[in-house]
Amino acid sequence: MARDAGVSRALVSLVMRESPKVSPAKRTAVLESAAALGYSPNRLASRLASHRTNTLGVLFLDLHNSVFADIYDGITDGVAGSGNQVMVAVGSADPGTELEAVRSFVDLRVDGVLLAGYTGTSAELAGALRGTPAVVITREMEVDGVDSVLTDDFRSGALAVEHLYxxxxxxxxxxxxxxxxPYTxxxxxxxxxxxxxxxxxQLVHSDMTERGGRAVMEQFLDSGATLPTAVFAHNDLTAIGIMEALASRGLSVxxxxxxxxxxxxEVGASPLVGLTSIDQHAGLLGRVAAQAxxxxxxxxxxxxxxxxFEPALMVRRSSDPAA
Known part of the structure; x- marks a missing residue:
């Protein structure tokens, strides 16, 4: 291509790297020659040569819970204009699956890994990262080269009880x-x-899903035990499942x-649901994590x-008839 355009290989390289040091005329000659020859630059090879891939790996615990979609939106907003691309993987409540995804990101030579909802240990994460920079979202970790971005979950639990009391x-x-x-x-x-x-x-365990919340409340109702007058659910999906079970038995919220x-x-905030919730600022977490x-x-x-970050109480109909 350099011969066809009548320029040196070095100049072709500068054009393909979009260097400002090339005159408009020579840039046009190189690009026209590339188009005629059907040439497409190998971006991955050029990135590897510069020791950067401009790619970030993002691991989510669960995409069925829209809080992770909100975090993703924040991440994409945070990296916009930085020249970085985002590669997404979905884990599960299984540290082995998560760690395999992290190792895959590292093998693909991403520049960094963001983890939202990571459930493994610090030592396991450090071993899987092998020195790759990382940011953990929604949990605080003590690992060299790893930042943490989260909302104060302890305060979230206390805030719910204070409101109901x-x-x-x-x-x-x-x-x-x-x-x-590990999210206690x-x-x-x-x-x-x-x-x-x-x-x-009064503690009852569930699986963080709408189905799990519905099953827990149905067991409560079938047990004949004295019911609580109020419930704080670990997440909104569980809370919505509880509301469904109550409605199916003719009970009001x-x-x-x-x-x-x-x-x-978002679905919990809908007027049709009216769920009081503790705002974790998911979009903000994503944006701050991206910048970190x-x-x-x-x-x-x-x-x-x-x-x-400090959580915020969002009062709606499910806890306050006047809301």
């Missing part, structure tokens, strides 16, 4: 996640607030039972940084 509720249950998952701060915040108010806690979720997903990733790539040796 203020409305006069004293039998407040918490529909929690599985014991083995919402539970700890709930337990702390219940103790502060002198209330007896909040008249028979008040419900508070966590995540503030770009900063870490630019300065890989700096100490890990944790950015933690």
């Amino acid at each position: 203020g409305l006069g509720h004293r039998r407040i249950a918490h529909v929690d996640i599985s014991d083995w998952l 701060e919402r539970r700890e915040g709930y337990l702390h607030a219940m103790e502060q108010f002198g209330l007896a806690p 909040p008249g028979d039972m008040a419900i508070v979720g966590c995540d503030n997903i 990733m770009l900063d870490r790539i630019a300065e890989a040796g700096r100490p890990p940084v944790t950015r933690k």
